[in-house]
Amino acid sequence: MLTKRIIPCLDVDQGKVVKGVNFVNLKDAGDPVELAFFYNQEGADELVFLDITASSDERNTMINVVESVSQQVFIPLTVGGGIRSVSDVRVMLESGADKVSLNTAAVSDPNLIKKSADHFGNQCIVVAVDARRIDREKHVNSQNDSSSLINPDLAIEKSTEWEVFIYGGRKRTGIDALKWIQFVTELGAGELLVTSMDSDGMQSGYDIQLLSEISKLVSVPVIASGGAGTLDHLCEAIVDGKADAVLAASIFHFGTYSIRQAKQHMNSRGIPIRL
Amino acid sequence: MSRKNIKLGIIDYAASNLRSVEKAFTHLGADVIVSSKSEELDKVDALIFPGQGSNDSAMQALDKASLVQPIVDFVKNDRPFLGICMGLQLLMQSSEEGIEPCFGLFDGSVKKFSGKMKVPHMGWNQVLPTRKHQVFNNLPIEPYFYFVHSYYADPLDKNLVLATTDYGNKFASAISYGNLVAVQFHPEKSGSIGLEFYRNFLQFVKVNV
Numbered sequence: 001m002l003t004k005r006i007i008p009c010l011d012v013d014q015g016k017v018v019k020g021v022n023f024v025n026l027k028d029a030g031d032p033v034e035l036a037f038f039y040n041q042e043g044a045d046e047l048v049f050l051d052i053t054a055s056s057d058e059r060n061t062m063i064n065v066v067e068s069v070s071q072q073v074f075i076p077l078t079v080g081g082g083i084r085s086v087s088d089v090r091v092m093l094e095s096g097a098d099k100v101s102l103n104t105a106a107v108s109d110p111n112l113i114k115k116s117a118d119h120f121g122n123q124c125i126v127v128a129v130d131a132r133r134i135d136r137e138k139h140v141n142s143q144n145d146s147s148s149l150i151n152p153d154l155a156i157e158k159s160t161e162w163e164v165f166i167y168g169g170r171k172r173t174g175i176d177a178l179k180w181i182q183f184v185t186e187l188g189a190g191e192l193l194v195t196s197m198d199s200d201g202m203q204s205g206y207d208i209q210l211l212s213e214i215s216k217l218v219s220v221p222v223i224a225s226g227g228a229g230t231l232d233h234l235c236e237a238i239v240d241g242k243a244d245a246v247l248a249a250s251i252f253h254f255g256t257y258s259i260r261q262a263k264q265h266m267n268s269r270g271i272p273i274r275l
Numbered sequence: 276m277s278r279k280n281i282k283l284g285i286i287d288y289a290a291s292n293l294r295s296v297e298k299a300f301t302h303l304g305a306d307v308i309v310s311s312k313s314e315e316l317d318k319v320d321a322l323i324f325p326g327q328g329s330n331d332s333a334m335q336a337l338d339k340a341s342l343v344q345p346i347v348d349f350v351k352n353d354r355p356f357l358g359i360c361m362g363l364q365l366l367m368q369s370s371e372e373g374i375e376p377c378f379g380l381f382d383g384s385v386k387k388f389s390g391k392m393k394v395p396h397m398g399w400n401q402v403l404p405t406r407k408h409q410v411f412n413n414l415p416i417e418p419y420f421y422f423v424h425s426y427y428a429d430p431l432d433k434n435l436v437l438a439t440t441d442y443g444n445k446f447a448s449a450i451s452y453g454n455l456v457a458v459q460f461h462p463e464k465s466g467s468i469g470l471e472f473y474r475n476f477l478q479f480v481k482v483n484v
């Protein structure tokens with residue numbers, strides 16, 4: 001039976017893992033290779049590296065990170081952040097990434113999804129969607145800032161519940177998240193990484209409603225992200241949200257729970273897990 | 276043969292995962308060349324045929340590089356061979372994924388997953404060996420391997436099947452015939468179990484060259 005996956009997400013800035021990772025037994029908690037190795041030993045099913053380097057001059061640093069991690073850690077590796085073109089996708093895959101995650105660039109140029117999927121196969125194209133619940137009152141006031149680039153078929157309307165955000169959640173797009181995920185799947189996204197902007201960092205649970213709506217609409221695997229605070233949250237995303245994988249950062253990095261504990265807990269709830 | 280490193284040739288035809296296959300075997304101490312030249316690939320102890328992408332683009336790329344016949348000959352001469360993912364599927368006669376005929380080394384076709392299952396079949400699933408083979412030495416009884424694929428090979432001769440995996444229904448996740456082994460899963464992405472599988476393959480080659 002296909003198992004559900006647990007995926008730790010590591011933010012990388014200028015070649016170093018950031019966001020307060022604190023494991024006592026690591027020599028250098030910021031070393032991507034050492035952390036990847038550690039999580040692999042712990043039973044992580046995949047790893048996501050998110051390049052949060054602001055300056056484009058530092059992009060090559062990420063390539064070196066991917067290169068060295070993939071020489072020593074033999075589990076699937078997804079790289080996201082700052083990937084803008086088919087040649088960016090190619091460079092990351094050639095450096096050792098198994099999948100790339102497209103977010104802002106997919107919104108600016110949806111054709112990038114199709115071109116990348118055609119070149120490299122759907123299986124290595126993850127589309128990351130940052131979704132936020134629409135605040136009805138604010139929505140009315142700021143309706144005009146939707147970009148003119150947006151395909152009108154995807155635009156938010158009265159019944160829309162979630163809107164797509166880009167630039168790390170800083171910018172509205174005027175795009176309906178549920179329409180967007182169907183659109184990107186048709187273009188060739190092989191997997192969706194769905195982050196609830198409302199839940200992210202709150203540790204109060206994933207947005208289950210968002211996940212289950214999305215799972216009903218698409219047939220590609222869905223990774224739940226944003227909001228994990230307890231091990232039961234991980235189970236809810238799978239059981240109620242129908243997600244195929246759960247991504248989490250803080251609860252693993254801060255050592256609140258180990259991946260092994262998370263897996264045992266999920267297994268005890270009857271969720272198929274690779275122990 | 277015993278003291279020399281095994282020399283592997285990875286067939287280069289622009290498949291996206293060949294670098295990770297190379298890294299895994301290099302990590303295990305094998306001498307690896309990645310090449311699209313048949314005369315270079317003819318000098319190796321074992322041929323590795325990786326692959327991701329689509330049936331037609333793979334067959335066209337292999338045809339363009341004049342690699343089809345050399346690969347067929349290599350297998351027909353029963354030299355050690357490992358197919359991975361699409362490198363298993365292409366050994367069949369045809370694929371639902373495209374119009375280009377495959378190698379036709381084994382009778383049977385490549386089919387798309389249907390029914391209620393999500394496609395691609397992506398993630399860790401169990402591999403159940405149906406008979407004994409050296410490549411499964413020292414592994415758990417029903418080991419987990421990493422899969423990423425939308426199509427699967429369905430060989431007519433069920434004696435070829437070396438292992439099955441359950442995804443909606445059972446499909447052949449590994450086949451073997453003589454010195455050929457071909458797997459649908461990705462050992463190079465299956466952690467320590469996957470590395471052990473590759474180590475076993477190297478051992479298998481050592482015994483058979």
